[in-house]
Structure formats: structure tokens, C-alpha cells
Amino acid sequence: MGKIDIETPRFGWAITGSGHFFKESLELMQKLPNLDVFVSKAAAEVLKMYRQEMKLPEGTRIFKDTTASAAPVGNFYYGVYHTLILAPATSNTVAKCVYGISDNLATNVFAQAGKCRVPTIVFACDTAPELDTEAPKGMVKVYPRAIDLENTEKMKAFSDTLVVESLGDLTAAVEERLAWVKSLSS
């Protein structure tokens, strides 16, 4: 890997194939300067199903899941990221992360952030036994299984990882990091 400009550390944001708060997560990203977005294969499909376009701040870099080794994650080792946000996080991604599996772009950015001690915010989809969620054709009920809820709980024990359970808490956590970044340059 060539020389990297890390004068301005960036937000990393991984999106996964979750309809739950998908649009809202995309909206929140629009507030962030110096942003890299990591898109899981399922997230790329879900983007199309919800007819969403990523309208992101100028200079945002988008990394799609096209390599077996999740090549873009190498940047975590060069101090490129001050914060990782994994939102929304599917039950699939949460389960893999909790068991230390890193076999695609989203699970790799989570694992590498952990190994590089980069503070991480995770918005897990499955946080309650009964949820209202947005499907492509409108709102539906979903009943996360015990295993899904257990995995979300297990993730809370990870170092440097804040698991948020509502859009309000995600927004507050992201804004707190943004204020911290701005305070460094003022």
C-alpha cells in the first residue's frame, strides 16, 4: 500500500443489508465530513430495493465488497479512522462479529477496528422481542429470535464498542463523536 495522507482522520461507516433504519442511517451519514462508507453485498442490494441513492458529502469514499480479503480494511492499520460506525447492523453481521468471524467487508471493518482499538458504534437491528420495521412495501412486524437478542447483548461486552438500540441513541453517539473531532481542530 502506498503512502496515505492521514492528516485528517476519517469516519468509517459500514452499512449492511438491513431494512431496519436503513434510510435513516443514510440520512445521518450526510452530516459527516471526511467519511468512508463500506457497503456489504447485501446492503448494495437493499439500496436498490428501497430505491435509495447515497447522497453523501463531497469527498466521501465508497468501498464495495469486491475482494475476498476485504482489501480496504488495511487503512485501519494506518490510523486513517478515528471512529467506525456499523449501522444498521443485520442479525447476520452481529452474529458473525460476536463470534469473531470476519469473512466480508462489514465484518472485517468491525474486526480490524477492534484490533486497532478504533472506537466503534454499532446500531444492531435486533434489540427487542417485537419491532416495527420498514420493508420495501411498507411497515411490517418482526420478532427477533432469542439468539438474535443474545448476540446483541454479547456485543455490548466488546471493548471500545458502543451498542446503540434506537435511532435517537445512534444520532446522539454520532454527534458526540463529531463534536469531539471538531474540538480537536478548534
Ligand SMILES: Cc1cc2nc3c(=O)[nH]c(=O)nc-3n(C[C@H](O)[C@H](O)[C@H](O)COP(=O)(O)O)c2cc1C
Ligand atoms: C428488503 C430486505 C430487508 C432486510 N432487512 C433486514 C433487517 O432489518 N434485519 C436483518 O437482520 N436482516 C435483514 N435482511 C436480511 C439480510 O439482508 C440478509 O441476512 C443478508 O444475508 C445480510 O448480509 P450482511 O449482514 O452481510 O449485510 C433484509 C433483506 C431484505 C431483502
